[in-house]
């Protein structure tokens with residue numbers, strides 16, 4: 001549970017500011033340029049992406065980003081990019097980092113009882129970003145101090161995965177002390193609630209979701225007693241805040257909003273990965289038998305996934321057949337069907353299902369990834385190469401697709417191109433030293449024509465320049 005500490009370090013209100021919080025409501029005096037905010041967020045993300053709790057699941061993160069975009073599309077001024085990501089952590093937490101990076105714990109997604117509830121947390125976090133709460137807290141600080149704060153935050157994150165207890169203890173002390181100061185001020189919380197509620201309403205969600213979810217979080221807090229869930233510690237939740245929300249909500253007309261199927265499928269997928277495979281099977285078998293679930297179709301989907309974990313492929317197939325019979329349509333169902341084929345040793349069959357699904361869900365990244373993987377498993381590198389290369393024409397910044405392309409080149413025995421693709425994949429993850437290393441390997445590769453070689457040389461020069469610039473910035 002150190003990651004939220006790390007994230008909120010970036011929001012640390014320095015002691016010098018404690019007595020002079022910025023005025024709210026006025027045009028924020030932002031001394032921190034947006035590029036700097038973005039850079040801070042990016043370097044934090046580089047660490048987070050390497051953390052074992054970072055969830056690399058294109059279905060879950062794809063869904064969360066779609067949900068987030070429904071809200072950010074309603075931001076009126078100052079359009080900015082947002083990236084929503086998921087951490088595998090059962091505690092109820094979500095946090096925003098400078099530059100528009102918003103993290104959500106799996107525990108929070110599973111605790112949400114409606115899509116509007118989940119959206120309300122995203123809306124609140126988005127508002128911390130759009131209102132530049134970080135920048136307004138550090139506006140009187142020099143960037144150098146900010147850099148040392150960031151360095152410390154990264155050290156704490158590193159300690160999280162370091163079995164060396166002494167080092168962990170060394171940073172845990174100050175970290176714990178800082179946690180006390182990390183909470184946003186009540187004024188910032190109220191502002192994030194107010195703007196979040198507006199986004200929620202404009203995007204067509206049920207605004208009562210906000211009050212109901214926060215009330216539930218508060219109840220959780222009482223259960224945990226002193227060990228309140230992270231969200232409450234970092235976003236102090238008061239009865240006053242909830243009352244304020246309820247006041248605003250009561251003035252609005254009642255609106256019934258249906259949840260998307262994907263909301264329920266994503267929750268079921270995450271739930272099916274909890275505990276032992278047998279535990280997961282029991283949870284979903286009970287839901288299906290007693291018809292006690294927010295979505296019975298999602299319960300069947302969760303049961304199929306739990307059966308796959310328990311290696312009961314026939315059981316999973318039976319659930320899939322029932323979902324097909326009920327004409328349940330979602331890219332997640334197609335991926336489930338393809339996964340079942342692969343598990344039965346039929347990657348060709350999996351590729352066929354995914355190929356057929358592509359025109360129906362052309363924007364769905366998870367389908368493209370799964371198809372490329374199925375083609376590689378089926379040892380059809382030429383087709384995998386065509387798919388990944390075509391895809392990268394549209395999605396220029398997709399590190400995962402570059403990695404799949406590298407695997408296709410590797411299977412075709414094209415070493416120079418394999419390393420070149422891997423270099424692009426690392427670059428897009430912000431790992432410049434690894435990118436440079438791959439380009440050096442590409443230079444040494446025995447294959448490749450004159451054109452490819454000179455391209456690698458040019459790219460290596462560019463990356464080295466970028467790396468040098470980055471090193472210069474990191475120096476105090």
Ligand SMILES: [Zn+2]
Pocket residue numbers: 124128184189192234235
């Ligand atoms: Zn907050």
